[in-house]
Amino acid sequence: xxxxxxxxxxxxxxxxxxxxxxxxxxxxxxxxxxxxxxxxxxxxxxxxxxxxxxxxxxxxxxxxxxxxxxxxxxxxxxxxxxxxxxxxxxxxxxxxxxxxxxxxxxxxxxxxxxxxxxxxxxxxxxxxxxxxxxxxxxxxxxxxxxxxxxxxxxxxxxxxxxxxxxxxxxxxxxxxxxxxx
Amino acid sequence: xxxxxxxxxxxxxxxxxxxxxxxxxxxxxxxxxxxxxxxxxxxxxxxxxxxxxxxxxxxxxxxxxxxxxxxxxxxxxxxxxxxxxxxxxxxxxxxxxxxxxxxxxxxxxxxxxxxxxxxxxxxxxxxxxxxxxxxxxxxxxxxxxxxxxxxxxxxxxxxxxxxxxxxxxxxxxxxxxxxxxxxxxxxxxxxxxxxxxxxxxxxxxxxxxxxxxxxxxxxxxxxxxxxxxxxxxxxxxxxxxxxxxxxxxxxxxxxxxxxxxxxxxxxxxxxxxxxxxxxxxxxxxxxxxxxxxxxxxxxxxxxxxxxxxxxxxxxxxxx
Amino acid sequence: xxxxxxxxxxxxxxxxxxxxxxxxxxxxxxxxxxxxxxxxxxxxxxxxxxxxxxxxxxxxxxxxxxxxxxxxxxxxxxxxxxxxxxxxxxxxxxxxxxxxxxxxxxxxxxxxxxxxxxxxxxxxxxxxxxxxxxxxxxxxxxxxxxx
Numbered sequence: 001x002x003x004x005x006x007x008x009x010x011x012x013x014x015x016x017x018x019x020x021x022x023x024x025x026x027x028x029x030x031x032x033x034x035x036x037x038x039x040x041x042x043x044x045x046x047x048x049x050x051x052x053x054x055x056x057x058x059x060x061x062x063x064x065x066x067x068x069x070x071x072x073x074x075x076x077x078x079x080x081x082x083x084x085x086x087x088x089x090x091x092x093x094x095x096x097x098x099x100x101x102x103x104x105x106x107x108x109x110x111x112x113x114x115x116x117x118x119x120x121x122x123x124x125x126x127x128x129x130x131x132x133x134x135x136x137x138x139x140x141x142x143x144x145x146x147x148x149x150x151x152x153x154x155x156x157x158x159x160x161x162x163x164x165x166x167x168x169x170x171x172x173x174x175x176x177x178x179x180x181x
Numbered sequence: 182x183x184x185x186x187x188x189x190x191x192x193x194x195x196x197x198x199x200x201x202x203x204x205x206x207x208x209x210x211x212x213x214x215x216x217x218x219x220x221x222x223x224x225x226x227x228x229x230x231x232x233x234x235x236x237x238x239x240x241x242x243x244x245x246x247x248x249x250x251x252x253x254x255x256x257x258x259x260x261x262x263x264x265x266x267x268x269x270x271x272x273x274x275x276x277x278x279x280x281x282x283x284x285x286x287x288x289x290x291x292x293x294x295x296x297x298x299x300x301x302x303x304x305x306x307x308x309x310x311x312x313x314x315x316x317x318x319x320x321x322x323x324x325x326x327x328x329x330x331x332x333x334x335x336x337x338x339x340x341x342x343x344x345x346x347x348x349x350x351x352x353x354x355x356x357x358x359x360x361x362x363x364x365x366x367x368x369x370x371x372x373x374x375x376x377x378x379x380x381x382x383x384x385x386x387x388x389x390x391x392x393x394x395x396x397x398x399x400x401x402x403x404x405x406x407x408x409x410x411x412x413x414x415x416x417x418x419x420x421x422x423x424x425x426x427x428x429x430x431x432x433x434x435x436x437x438x439x440x441x442x443x444x445x446x447x448x449x450x451x452x453x454x455x456x457x458x459x460x461x462x463x464x465x466x467x468x469x470x471x472x473x474x475x476x477x478x479x480x481x482x483x484x485x486x487x488x489x490x491x492x493x494x495x496x497x498x499x500x
Numbered sequence: 501x502x503x504x505x506x507x508x509x510x511x512x513x514x515x516x517x518x519x520x521x522x523x524x525x526x527x528x529x530x531x532x533x534x535x536x537x538x539x540x541x542x543x544x545x546x547x548x549x550x551x552x553x554x555x556x557x558x559x560x561x562x563x564x565x566x567x568x569x570x571x572x573x574x575x576x577x578x579x580x581x582x583x584x585x586x587x588x589x590x591x592x593x594x595x596x597x598x599x600x601x602x603x604x605x606x607x608x609x610x611x612x613x614x615x616x617x618x619x620x621x622x623x624x625x626x627x628x629x630x631x632x633x634x635x636x637x638x639x640x641x642x643x644x645x646x647x
Binding site: 001003006007008010011012013014015017019021029030032034036037038039040042043044045046047048049051052055056059060061062063065076080106110111114124125127128129130141142145146148149152156159160161162163164165166167169170171174175 | 191193194195196197198199200201203204206207209210213222223224225226227228229230250251253279280281283284286287291292295296300311317318319320322324325327347348350351398399400429430432433434435438478479482483486
């Protein structure tokens with residue numbers, strides 16, 4: 001049976017492998033998707049202080065750390081039976097909004113757009129953000145970069161760092177709004 | 182002049198180092214002018230087979246992030262080492278093991294038991310674990326072997342440079358890329374950062390005298406925004422961490438967690454921090470000392486948060 | 501297990517405990533051959549790094565011997581040790597190394613008998629604990645059987 005292996009799958013976060021088995025007539029007999037990665041957060045978080053969880057679990061993903069950070073911070077709110085202050089809620093929402101604008105920009109233009117703009121039959125060397133910019137125009141590249149840069153600034157100003165923020169605490173956040181200099 | 186060929190790869194990684202590379206923002210256009218990216222799974226469709234086809238030493242530099250957790254990570258580290266003139270351990274995972282390194286408190290059996298059987302949302306009554314080889318009707322499938330112990334990149338292949346941070350901040354990333362682009366590379370083995378000293382040098386907080394009678398967990402106090410966090414009893418790792426990040430966490434009122442790795446010349450970052458903390462404990466009475474130490478909930482996990490695989494003991498011993 | 505001959509590193513401070521060890525020797529007191537003495541100027545010099553290094557290269561036990569509190573040749577050195585060792589032991593326990601494998605004791609220059617007693621009792625307790633390298637970095641079999 002003929003076998004095609006796609007290894008690794010690309011333009012996403014994570015590791016994956018696809019194996020396609022073909023019949024003699026060329027039709028697909030079966031396809032298998034495998035995930036050849038595991039780090040073990042479920043186990044090695046055991047024994048760590050609860051307040052470390054926002055910073056540890058956010059290392060599950062560096063593209064969406066804010067999502068994990070917020071989930072863990074909200075779990076801390078429940079664990080400590082505290083209600084975040086109104087200011088803290090707004091700061092958390094501000095960080096989260098900046099996060100998903102950055103994340104959606106990254107995903108759409110860098111990870112997904114090559115399939116739509118270049119098409120799945122385009123040569124691999126062109127099926128990427130550089131190919132997209134070459135086709136659509138340099139201003140697009142500039143717009144993607146600027147959007148991400150500005151939102152990274154918000155995330156850093158509110159959350160402490162642009163990637164893997166550190167501000168989540170039970171009942172609130174660690175820093176007040178810094179203002180625009 | 183021919184463009185540089187650069188490869189980027191992620192082993193047991195979170196992808197944060199990919200985002201950190203993009204965090205140079207408009208400078209990526211400068212990079213694109215002088216370099217071709219020949220392999221970068223997050224953004225380009227080149228496959229492992231494309232790397233296998235490359236000539237040895239045809240890649241000018243490989244920025245390798247992620248720890249060595251399994252057989253595939255090890256295979257790619259060795260493959261990319263062979264194909265690249267320069268191998269850079271980019272980010273804390275490749276440099277010291279980082280957060281995935283915390284898995285060295287446990288082993289494969291304990292990890293698999295938890296992940297595939299014990300977790301509350303897992304339904305696996307037959308207690309099936311992933312196997313390296315499995316037969317399916319059409320043929321055989323394989324996945325990489327999951328090692329008991331997480332290793333660093335330098336414990337696996339010869340590494341030329343280290344870029345610290347989880348992930349490296351923009352200025353640190355650009356320092357490394359600029360060195361590559363200009364060809365003005367530091368001596369082999371250099372940890373590329375703006376600083377060789379402890380983070381305290383960069384931290385804007387005022388430091389007076391370090392004498393601590395009690396350690397606090399971050400939610401227990403609202404720290405004074407101007408004073409040193411360690412002096413206020415928070416377990417701020419800045420005293421034993423290389424600078425270069427701009428002391429972002431202390432400025433967010435959170436103690437440094439140590440992600441930039443050890444200060445220049447220090448072999449075991451956790452041992453170094455342990456010694457530093459001990460020396461500021463303000464007591465000579467054994468009972469009082471014990472009470473102060475009792476306030477540190479997780480010494481090994483805090484001191485080796487990012488550096489367990491790179492420590493002297495490398496892992497916890499499990500009977 | 502009966503044939504287990506432990507390897508023990510004993511950091512002895514120059515002014516008190518090393519002199520005490522000397523006295524034990526000249527007095528012909530029996531000291532276990534398991535003990536390898538490393539002389540340091542002060543017990544305060546014994547950083548966590550040194551203890552971990554000894555353990556990582558195969559020491560089954562580490563003994564740190566210093567001057568009695570108040571008698572340190574450098575005034576405060578042994579107090580630093582006093583603060584360091586309990587925290588180190590707490591950390592070692594988390595790393596699967598029994599707290600009993602590291603011991604801090606005060607032995608003065610005139611205490612040859614005490615030096616003998618401490619080294620003998622520590623060696624015996626390490627013999628009871630067994631080799632420290634049990635299971636460490638042992639290669640697992642390639643296949644993990646189903647749970």
